[in-house]
Amino acid sequence: MLQYSVVMKRPPIFKRCLQAMVFNTVIALGITTFDEKGLVVNLVYSQCIGLSIWSLIEAAHGTLVRDYATQLHRMFWIVPASVVLGYLAGTAISSVLLAHQSLGLLVHEPRKALGFLFISMAAGGVISYFFVSREQLAMARLDLARTQADIEAAQRQATEAQLKLLQSQLEPHMLFNTLANLRALIALDPARAQDMLDRMVAYLRSTLSASRVATHPLQAEFDRLRDYLELMTVRMGPRLHYTLDLPLALATQPVPPLLLQPLVENAIKHGLEPKVEGGSITVLARLAGAAMVLEVHDTGVGLPPNQPPGFGLTQVRERLHTAYGDLATIELIATSPGFTCARVTFPA
Amino acid sequence: MPPSPTTALIAEDEPLLAQALKAELTRAWPELQVVSTVGDGASAVAQTLALQPDVLFFDIRMPGLGGLEAAMELADAWPAQSATTKPFPALVFVTAYDQYAVQAFEAQAVDYLLKPVQLDRLKKTVTKVQQALANHAQPAIDFEATLSQLRSLMRIAPSPNAVPLKVIQAGVGNRIHLVPVDEVLYFEAADKYVRVFTAGHDYLIRTPLKDLLPRLDPHSFWQIHRGTVVNVTAIDTVTRDEAGKLWLQVRNRPGRLAVSRLYAYLFKAM
Numbered sequence: 038m039l040q041y042s043v044v045m046k047r048p049p050i051f052k053r054c055l056q057a058m059v060f061n062t063v064i065a066l067g068i069t070t071f072d073e074k075g076l077v078v079n080l081v082y083s084q085c086i087g088l089s090i091w092s093l094i095e096a097a098h099g100t101l102v103r104d105y106a107t108q109l110h111r112m113f114w115i116v117p118a119s120v121v122l123g124y125l126a127g128t129a130i131s132s133v134l135l136a137h138q139s140l141g142l143l144v145h146e147p148r149k150a151l152g153f154l155f156i157s158m159a160a161g162g163v164i165s166y167f168f169v170s171r172e173q174l175a176m177a178r179l180d181l182a183r184t185q186a187d188i189e190a191a192q193r194q195a196t197e198a199q200l201k202l203l204q205s206q207l208e209p210h211m212l213f214n215t216l217a218n219l220r221a222l223i224a225l226d227p228a229r230a231q232d233m234l235d236r237m238v239a240y241l242r243s244t245l246s247a248s249r250v251a252t253h254p255l256q257a258e259f260d261r262l263r264d265y266l267e268l269m270t271v272r273m274g275p276r277l278h279y280t281l282d283l284p285l286a287l288a289t290q291p292v293p294p295l296l297l298q299p300l301v302e303n304a305i306k307h308g309l310e311p312k313v314e315g316g317s318i319t320v321l322a323r324l325a326g327a328a329m330v331l332e333v334h335d336t337g338v339g340l341p342p343n344q345p346p347g348f349g350l351t352q353v354r355e356r357l358h359t360a361y362g363d364l365a366t367i368e369l370i371a372t373s374p375g376f377t378c379a380r381v382t383f384p385a
Numbered sequence: 386m387p388p389s390p391t392t393a394l395i396a397e398d399e400p401l402l403a404q405a406l407k408a409e410l411t412r413a414w415p416e417l418q419v420v421s422t423v424g425d426g427a428s429a430v431a432q433t434l435a436l437q438p439d440v441l442f443f444d445i446r447m448p449g450l451g452g453l454e455a456a457m458e459l460a461d462a463w464p465a466q467s468a469t470t471k472p473f474p475a476l477v478f479v480t481a482y483d484q485y486a487v488q489a490f491e492a493q494a495v496d497y498l499l500k501p502v503q504l505d506r507l508k509k510t511v512t513k514v515q516q517a518l519a520n521h522a523q524p525a526i527d528f529e530a531t532l533s534q535l536r537s538l539m540r541i542a543p544s545p546n547a548v549p550l551k552v553i554q555a556g557v558g559n560r561i562h563l564v565p566v567d568e569v570l571y572f573e574a575a576d577k578y579v580r581v582f583t584a585g586h587d588y589l590i591r592t593p594l595k596d597l598l599p600r601l602d603p604h605s606f607w608q609i610h611r612g613t614v615v616n617v618t619a620i621d622t623v624t625r626d627e628a629g630k631l632w633l634q635v636r637n638r639p640g641r642l643a644v645s646r647l648y649a650y651l652f653k654a655m
Contacts (some may be wrong), residue, residue, distance in 0.1 A: 210446070213481035214399065217501035221405030274400035276424075276448075313425045313448045341577075 053168075054091070060164055061087030064156065081134055086127030086153075090161050093119035105176055112169060120161040124154050202352060207244065218272050233271055236264040243295060251360075252291035255322055259283045261294075262301055262320055269305055276315025277305070287322050290329060290385060293360050299349030300333040300379040308337020308377055329385040332378055339375040350379075357383060391518065392438040395422045396429035396455065397479065398447045406442060406479070406502055413504060414511045426450025430458050437471045440514055442498075445480040452478055457535055457611060461645045463528075465629050473528045475514045532647050550600040553581055555588030562588060567605075570619040570635050571642065572597060574612035584637040609633065610645040623652045 048056075065083035069076045097115040102108045131137070215237060222230035243261045259281050266279045301320060309316045316336035323330050346354070350369070357365035365383035372378050393410070397403035403422045410417055417440070421432045426447045433441060441459075443452035450458065456476055464470045480487070481500040496510050553564040564583060573580045574594045581588045598606075598614060608614045615633060622634045623644070631644035631652060644652065 209482040213500055214402070217405070217481060218399060218401045220501040221401045224408070225401070225404070271401065272399045276398075311448050313427070315448075 050095075053095070054088075057087060057091040057164070058084060060160065064160055068156070078135060082127070082131045082153075085131040085134070086124055086157055087160070089127035089130065090120050090123030090157060093123045094161065094165060105173065109169070109173075112165060116161055116165045117158065120158045121154070123161075124157045198352075201348065203244070207241070214272060215268055222271065229271075233268065236267050240264045240268065247294040250294055253294045254288060255283060255290040255292050256288040258292050258294065258297060259320070259322075262297060265298065265301065266318065273305075273309070273315060276312075277309060278315075278317040280317070280319045280321075282319065282321035284322065287324065287329070290322070292329075292331075293356050296353060296356060296381065297331060297333060299353050300381070303347070303349050303379070304333050304335035304337065304377065307341075308335035308339075310337075312338045324385055325382070327385055328382050331381045334372070334376065334378045336376055340369060340371045340377050353381070357381065390416055390418050391440065392418045392420045392436070393440040393442065394429065394433055394436065394438040394474075395419055395442045396424070396426065396447060396452065397422070397442070397444040398424045399444075400424070402444075402500065409502055409504055409507050410511075413507045414515075417511075424448075426452065426455035426458075429455045430462065433459055433474065434462060437474075439471075439474055439518055440477065441474045442477050442479055445478055445483055452480075453535070453538055454611070457539065457645075457647055460528075460532055460535055460647055461611070463646075473531055475517045476531065477510055477514065532650075536647055548600060549602065550597070553588070553590060555581060555590050557588065562586075564588065566601065567616075569616055570638055571613060571615040572606075582635075582638060607648070607651055609648045609651070610643055613642055615642060 061083045062080065064087065065076065065079040068079050068083065072079060094116060097119060098112070101111050101115060215233075219230060219233055219237070222233060240261065243264075263281055266277075266281075270277050270279070297320065301318065304318050309318070318336075319332075319334040321332050321334075323332075350367070354367050357367060361383045365381070367379070367381050370378045370380060391414075395403050395406055397406060403424070407419050407422065410419060420436050420438055423429050423432050424447070426443075427449050429441075429443060429447075429452075430450070441456075443456060445452040447455070456478075460473065463473050476496075478497040479500060479502065480497060487497065487499070496513050498506065498510060550566050553566060553569060555562045555564055564581060564586075568583045570582045570584065572594060573582065575589070577593075578589045578591055579594050579597060581590055594612065594614065598608060601614065605617055606614050607617055615635065619635050619637075620633050621636045624632050624634070624641075626632060630646075631649050633642040633644060635642060
């Protein structure tokens, strides 16, 4: 899972308090236009009631609405309850402050009291709605940003994997050495140079198009391996011998394209190349019950101990998993000292 | 006495490429005699010592010893300078694609060739080598220059996971011994393994020296030979023998360690 450094931030509490006070002042100014009491009195009432309501909503919001996705509906009763309680508390506080008997208003002028409660309710509702929806919008933006980051990360990973695969197949060392051999062969043996060039074209073409089809017949897989091994034989001369053993009955079996390529490359790179006298490679296909078994054997320097799987092996494992899930296996076996076998098994 | 012809050795594991280089050389430098063509680093060292050619063309990637390693081994084994010995051969490295090496070669006087080798480029190399051979007036200085070039070439190998090592984990039977790196007196490459020596014990580990080296503090651990890395504080004395070779005596350990010519420069009296 990816970690995000983006964290949604609410404005700090003093700023929210200040915003509430600004609203309260506006309400006081509004009431003063039709009320006979002075602005000061209205301001005290408005701030006391407004701030009481604000603190109640703030406290309830902080403790009861921790998760926006599942608990936001609680605001529907938090707001009215806070307004009623805040209205009563605010009125009581301002009576004390102004030495008024304002609580008497509830008894003597219930209509006016209800009017003020209504104003408080409307203001509280509007303000809460404004802030909550603003936060919700911010959350939604954050969600979108996360989703986009996820998608971008996944795309980047896929592109990197593809690039790495291509890079490993068009490894510059292999490419330039092959071209150097081709250049030498043109002067020495033009017919063989032409054959080498044809194989190189086939190898490059299959490498570049391998990701476009899900499977190809085993015969095609073995043909591509032959191209690659022929190129390597020209390069390594008598240090490389190879055998491809594909029973005719299995020639049409579908297989993910170039699945075995990294295994044959590994056999050469880690098995035969470091060995001064070279050795041989055998690739074979056989059926074991309902399972298709493909093996790449080499007589190179043998498996190094405790070697973590490299890019080639990991890539083959991932492709097998994508195609066959848990039904496919891949194992590296030290058949005897210096002899290595990579075995792939999947449902035929 | 007519001057003896200039001789060369080619070390290249791909037979067609060796053949092609030889053919191109006859066109670029007709007088040059290629006395031997070998396909691996170890043979290159042995044949060079036996035939003492004037010019060496070493492929960088070869089975067994690579071109750089072979050159280092050769520098160490080359007979000490005297009036009768031949100067160390002029070295030309050949490579298909080695980003890092090419950068280093650019900075060094050692010449290099990129595969496929092209005649025009080869001619330039030939001119360079001919000049170098003509200037062999002070072979001792020449040899020192080659040693320093090889040293800097060896240092450019990239080390991706150079996390400093604090303890060596050495498996003994079904147990793993944790040996603090500071307690290690020296490391010695032994076939596929590395032997780790402390004051009281020695252990075998499977991490190759070349993987171990980037993870050791270069101020505390000095490579003194292709196969030896020593803890500086564990060195007691350094002695020069009659042949000019340096030997280290390590504290709390019998025997002595040979210092390769490449690393002799590390030891100087203050």
